[in-house]
Amino acid sequence: MSPTLPVQHRLFRSFFGDRLPHSSRPLSQLLGLDSGKRHALVLSTRTYCNLADLLFSGRNSEWLRNQRKPLKPGKVSPRLHVPVHIPKPPYVKSSQAPGICHLPEIHDERGIECMRASGRLAAQVLEYAGTLVKPGLTTDDIDKAVHQMIIDNGAYPSPLGYGGFPKSVCTSVNECICHGIPDSRELEDGDIINIDVTVYLNGYHGDTSATFLCGNVDDAAKQLVQVTRECLYKAISICAPGVAYHKIGQAIKFSFANYNFILFAANNENGHMLLGQTFTIEPMLTMGSIKPVIWSDGWTAVTKDGSLSAQFEHTILIAEHGAEILTQC
Numbered sequence: 001m002s003p004t005l006p007v008q009h010r011l012f013r014s015f016f017g018d019r020l021p022h023s024s025r026p027l028s029q030l031l032g033l034d035s036g037k038r039h040a041l042v043l044s045t046r047t048y049c050n051l052a053d054l055l056f057s058g059r060n061s062e063w064l065r066n067q068r069k070p071l072k073p074g075k076v077s078p079r080l081h082v083p084v085h086i087p088k089p090p091y092v093k094s095s096q097a098p099g100i101c102h103l104p105e106i107h108d109e110r111g112i113e114c115m116r117a118s119g120r121l122a123a124q125v126l127e128y129a130g131t132l133v134k135p136g137l138t139t140d141d142i143d144k145a146v147h148q149m150i151i152d153n154g155a156y157p158s159p160l161g162y163g164g165f166p167k168s169v170c171t172s173v174n175e176c177i178c179h180g181i182p183d184s185r186e187l188e189d190g191d192i193i194n195i196d197v198t199v200y201l202n203g204y205h206g207d208t209s210a211t212f213l214c215g216n217v218d219d220a221a222k223q224l225v226q227v228t229r230e231c232l233y234k235a236i237s238i239c240a241p242g243v244a245y246h247k248i249g250q251a252i253k254f255s256f257a258n259y260n261f262i263l264f265a266a267n268n269e270n271g272h273m274l275l276g277q278t279f280t281i282e283p284m285l286t287m288g289s290i291k292p293v294i295w296s297d298g299w300t301a302v303t304k305d306g307s308l309s310a311q312f313e314h315t316i317l318i319a320e321h322g323a324e325i326l327t328q329c
């Protein structure tokens, strides 16, 4: 299959690890922000901006910009309540921003069972959230539904209160790369939306995201979403004990060479995967610029040229014979 439009998909990293100032062990599985999870597809913000300067021609950005209205901040509703009986992660009560854990996250049998449970719940919530996506629904509506399902299951919605994040889920529409804040904006026919669900259950975070199509989405956007999903599964397929993290990037590049896209799959992470380790893999691809612009809310990251961005994410366990996906129903 070859692309119908002269699009260039590039891989992002979740750069929010850069904003976390100090270490805090319990943040093992949150939001894709913790470098202790060994993001499998990483590139320093600085490096990828430089590469973007080099690679991004800008030839598609005008065409892409004209296709839809730019995303604008909407109204953010008041913070939702979590019942007192639900255990909260330590950062919720702390005024300090949560930190980064630099050690690999290795679990014993009990820890693995807990990770499976939180992963399964996160996957169920994500699947449900995806069924809600339709024109006219607001991202705030999605947040409310996700929040309710998580607390109904005795878990805490991890994003709520994380470093001041005001909502229970991240909703990243169209050119929003990640960490979009649910608000009063109604979804429109042709939008794509990444929903990133993280739940805190029995002391463990389960983290997963997917990009959903809203109504009639054009072929180029569909292809972006499809290729991003394939990137995630290709990456997972090579994971096993002893495999170097940087192999993931190489596998993706090789696998998608036929698309004639430019994929960013560089990886600065040293070391090898360990038995019993959990981490997330979360490729982000865009159709144009990989330069992010952060809104004044301090969270919402959009592509500088307004081009579409897609992301998929699973939390995986390194098992004896390969990776086990923890975030599936």
Ligand SMILES: [Co+2]
Pocket (backbone or CB within 6 Å): 030, 031, 032, 196, 197, 198, 207, 208, 209, 313
């Ligand atoms: Co996530």
